[in-house]
Amino acid sequence: MTTMFSTAFRPLGSDRIDPFLVVLWIALIAIALIWVAPIIFIVFTSLKTNADVMGTGAFTPPPELFTQNYPDAWQRGNFATRFANSVIITLVKVPVGLMLSAMAAYALARITLKGKKLLLLLVLFGTMIPFQVMLAPLFTLVNSMGLLNTRLGLFLPYIAFGVPYQVFVLHGFFKEVPHELSEAALMDGASHFTIFRRIFLPISLPILAALLILDFVSTWNEFAMALVLLLDSKMWTLPLSLMVFQGEFGSEYGPLNAAIVTTVLPAVIVYLIFQRYFVGGLTSGAVKG
Amino acid sequence: MASVHIQNARKTFGDSTVLHDVSVDMDDGSFVVLVGPSGCGKSTLLRMIAGLETISGGDISIGGKSVNRLAPKDRDIAMVFQSYALYPQMTVAQNMGFSLELIGAKKPEIATKVEHAAKILGLEPLLSRYPRQLSGGQRQRVAMGRAIVRDPKVFLFDEPLSNLDAKLRVQMRAEIKALQKRLGTTTIYVTHDQIEAMTMADKIVVMRDGKVEQIGAPLDLYDRPANTFVASFIGSPSMNFIEGVVANDGKTFFAGAEKLGIPIPLCPAQAVGKAVLLGVRPEHIVIDREAGVPAEVWVVEPTGAETHLVVSLGGAQVTCVLKERISLQEGQTVPLAFDASLCHFFDPQTTLRLV
Numbered sequence: 001m002t003t004m005f006s007t008a009f010r011p012l013g014s015d016r017i018d019p020f021l022v023v024l025w026i027a028l029i030a031i032a033l034i035w036v037a038p039i040i041f042i043v044f045t046s047l048k049t050n051a052d053v054m055g056t057g058a059f060t061p062p063p064e065l066f067t068q069n070y071p072d073a074w075q076r077g078n079f080a081t082r083f084a085n086s087v088i089i090t091l092v093k094v095p096v097g098l099m100l101s102a103m104a105a106y107a108l109a110r111i112t113l114k115g116k117k118l119l120l121l122l123v124l125f126g127t128m129i130p131f132q133v134m135l136a137p138l139f140t141l142v143n144s145m146g147l148l149n150t151r152l153g154l155f156l157p158y159i160a161f162g163v164p165y166q167v168f169v170l171h172g173f174f175k176e177v178p179h180e181l182s183e184a185a186l187m188d189g190a191s192h193f194t195i196f197r198r199i200f201l202p203i204s205l206p207i208l209a210a211l212l213i214l215d216f217v218s219t220w221n222e223f224a225m226a227l228v229l230l231l232d233s234k235m236w237t238l239p240l241s242l243m244v245f246q247g248e249f250g251s252e253y254g255p256l257n258a259a260i261v262t263t264v265l266p267a268v269i270v271y272l273i274f275q276r277y278f279v280g281g282l283t284s285g286a287v288k289g
Numbered sequence: 290m291a292s293v294h295i296q297n298a299r300k301t302f303g304d305s306t307v308l309h310d311v312s313v314d315m316d317d318g319s320f321v322v323l324v325g326p327s328g329c330g331k332s333t334l335l336r337m338i339a340g341l342e343t344i345s346g347g348d349i350s351i352g353g354k355s356v357n358r359l360a361p362k363d364r365d366i367a368m369v370f371q372s373y374a375l376y377p378q379m380t381v382a383q384n385m386g387f388s389l390e391l392i393g394a395k396k397p398e399i400a401t402k403v404e405h406a407a408k409i410l411g412l413e414p415l416l417s418r419y420p421r422q423l424s425g426g427q428r429q430r431v432a433m434g435r436a437i438v439r440d441p442k443v444f445l446f447d448e449p450l451s452n453l454d455a456k457l458r459v460q461m462r463a464e465i466k467a468l469q470k471r472l473g474t475t476t477i478y479v480t481h482d483q484i485e486a487m488t489m490a491d492k493i494v495v496m497r498d499g500k501v502e503q504i505g506a507p508l509d510l511y512d513r514p515a516n517t518f519v520a521s522f523i524g525s526p527s528m529n530f531i532e533g534v535v536a537n538d539g540k541t542f543f544a545g546a547e548k549l550g551i552p553i554p555l556c557p558a559q560a561v562g563k564a565v566l567l568g569v570r571p572e573h574i575v576i577d578r579e580a581g582v583p584a585e586v587w588v589v590e591p592t593g594a595e596t597h598l599v600v601s602l603g604g605a606q607v608t609c610v611l612k613e614r615i616s617l618q619e620g621q622t623v624p625l626a627f628d629a630s631l632c633h634f635f636d637p638q639t640t641l642r643l644v
C-alpha cells in the first residue's frame with residue numbers, strides 16, 4: 001500500500017505529489033464506483049428471498065444466500081431454449097462477421113481496385129446510420145424474404161450492421177502495415193490469401209481480440225432487432241426473455257436479477273478470456289518490425 | 290544463376306515519367322550497383338526487376354527469359370528491403386523458412402537449408418528469437434538469410450545498410466561482398482552512397498533523373514567519368530571543376546576570371562583554344578615548390594591522415610587533399626601543381642567529357 005501511494009500520485013522520478021494525478025485518481029475511482037454499483041445491486045438482489053428484497057437495503061448483502069432464484073429463473077424464463085438460441089446466433093455471427101470484415105478490410109487496404117474509395121465510403125456510410133431508423137424497413141425486407149422467426153433472418157441483419165464498424169477499424173490498421181512486409185511475402189511466393197492469413201491476421205490479433213469482445217457483447221445483448229424480427233417466443237434470445245420477466249414477475253426481483261446475472265455472465269467470461277490476450281498482444285510489441 | 294538484361298525500360302506514374310529508356314546488361318554472377326541521388330529512380334528500377342512494379346515500356350529478362358509478364362514469385366529472385374521487412378510474429382527460423390514452406394518443402398529439408406544459411410551468416414544462436422529481439426545488424430542478417438535460403442537466380446538489395454550505424458555499415462559492406470563472391474549469385478544492389486558502390490560493385494550504373502548517366506567498372510568511372518555529373522558523384526571529396534580556357538598551344542590552362550595560367554602539357558586536341566571545364570580530383574593536387582602556381586588558402590582541415598585545403602585558384606574555389614601534414618594558415622599562398630595525366634576536360638555546354 002505504501003509503495004502504491006508513493007508512486008501513484010507522483011510523476012516518475014519526482015518526490016512531489018502532483019495534484020493533477022490526485023484528481024485523476026479520484027475521477028477514476030468515482031467512475032468505477034458508478035459502474036460497479038448496479039452490478040452489486042443486481043448480484044445481491046439475485047441472492048435474496050423476496051422478503052429480504054423488501055426488507056433490506058439495496059446494497060445490503062443478502063442475510064442468507066438464497067440460490068433458488070437461479071433455477072427458478074432458468075425454468076420460468078425458458079432459458080434452456082433461449083440460451084441455446086443466443087449461443088447459436090452469437091457463436092456463428094461473431095466469427096463469421098469478423099472474418100468477413102477482416103477480408104473486406106484487407107481487400108480495401110491492399111488490393112488495387114478501381115472504385116475502392118467509393119466502396120470504402122459506402123461501408124463507412126453503414127457505420128453512420130442508426131439501426132433504429134432501419135427497423136421498419138428491415139422488418140419488411142426480412143418478411144419479404146420469408147425469414148421472420150428464423151435464425152438466418154436475424155443473422156443476416158446482424159452481419160450487415162456489425163461489419164461496417166469492424167471494416168473501418170481493421171482497414172485503418174491494415175493500411176498502416178508497411179507495404180514492404182506484403183512485398184517481402186509476395187517475393188517469398190505468398191498469394192494474397194497467404195499474406196492475409198499468415199501475415200495480416202497474426203499481427204492484428206490484439207485488434208481482432210478487441211473487436212471480438214465488443215462484437216460478442218453487443219450481439220449477445222442485442223435487443224431491438226431481435227424483438228422486431230423474432231415474433232415467435234420459441235426463437236427468442238436471452239435479452240428478450242428478460243422483458244417477459246419484467247411483465248410476469250414485476251414484484252419478484254429475485255428471479256429477475258438472477259436472470260440478468262445468467263444473461264450477462266457469458267459475456268463477462270468471454271471478456272475475461274480475450275482481454276488478457278488483447279492486452280498481452282498490445283504490450284508485446286507484436287506490430288513492430 | 291542468371292544474367293539480367295534491361296532493354297529500354299520505361300516507367301511512368303500517371304503523367305510523370307520516372308524512368309526513361311534505361312538499358313543495362315548484367316552478367317551472370319556479377320555484382321551490379323545502381324547508384325544515384327535520392328529520387329533518381331533506382332528503387333523503381335529494382336522493383337520493376339522484382340515484379341513489384343509494372344513495366345511501362347521496354348523489356349526486362351532474367352536468364353534470357355522475358356519476365357515482363359511474370360509474377361514476382363515466378364521470377365526466382367529474392368529481395369532484401371531497406372526496412373528488412375521481417376515477419377514480426379515469426380521466429381528467425383520461420384522467417385527464413387517461409388518461402389520454402391510456401392513451395393511445399395518438407396520440414397527436415399527446410400530445417401537443413403535454414404541451418405545452412407544460418408551458419409553462413411552466424412545466426413545459429415538466434416534461430417528461435419523474434420525479430421523484435423534482434424539488433425539492427427542481426428535483422429539485416431536475417432533478411433539476407435531469408436534471401437539465401439531460397440537459392441534464387443538473382444539477389445536484389447534496396448539500400449540494405451542505410452539503417453545501420455557507420456561502423457556496422459562498413460563491416461556489413463565487406464560481408465555482403467564476400468558472401469556474394471562465395472555464392473556467385475547475380476546481385477543487383479541499390480544505394481545512394483558512392484563509397485558503397487565503389488567498394489562493392491563489379492559494375493556501377495550511375496543514374497540521375499531516371500536516366501543512366503554511365504555504366505562501368507568502379508575504377509573506370511573514377512578514371513574516365515563520362516560527364517561532370519558522374520565526375521562529381523564518384524569520389525569523395527568531389528572533383529573540382531575550374532572554368533577556363535585552354536591556350537592555343539595546348540599546354541597552358543587559364544583558370545577562372547583572373548586567367549591564372551596553369552601549365553598542363555597534355556590538353557586534349559578538342560580542347561585547344563576553347564572554353565572548357567577542367568576537372569581535377571582533390572587527391573590529384575600536390576604542392577610543388579618549383580613549378581606550382583600560387584593559390585590562396587581559405588580553409589585548412591587536418592583530418593589526421595590527410596590535410597584538406599580549400600584554396601582560391603585564380604578566383605575558383607578548389608579543394609585539395611594532401612597526404613602530408615603541413616602547417617599552413619588561412620590567407621597564406623601555397624604553390625600547387627596538377628598531374629596532367631590525371632586532369633579531365635569537359636565541355637561546359639554539354640557537360641560531356643572531351644577525350
Ligand SMILES: Nc1ncnc2c1ncn2[C@@H]1O[C@H](COP(=O)(O)OP(=O)(O)O)[C@@H](O)[C@H]1O
Pocket residue numbers: 302307325326327328329330331332333334
Ligand atoms: N508509386 C509511385 N507513384 C508516383 N510516383 C512515384 C511512385 N514511386 C516512386 N515515385 C517517384 O519516382 C521517382 C523515383 O523514385 P525512387 O525509385 O523511389 O527513387 P530512389 O532513386 O530514391 O530509390 C521519385 O520522384 C518518386 O517520387
Ligand SMILES: [Mg+2]
Pocket residue numbers: 331332333448
Ligand atoms: Mg530508394
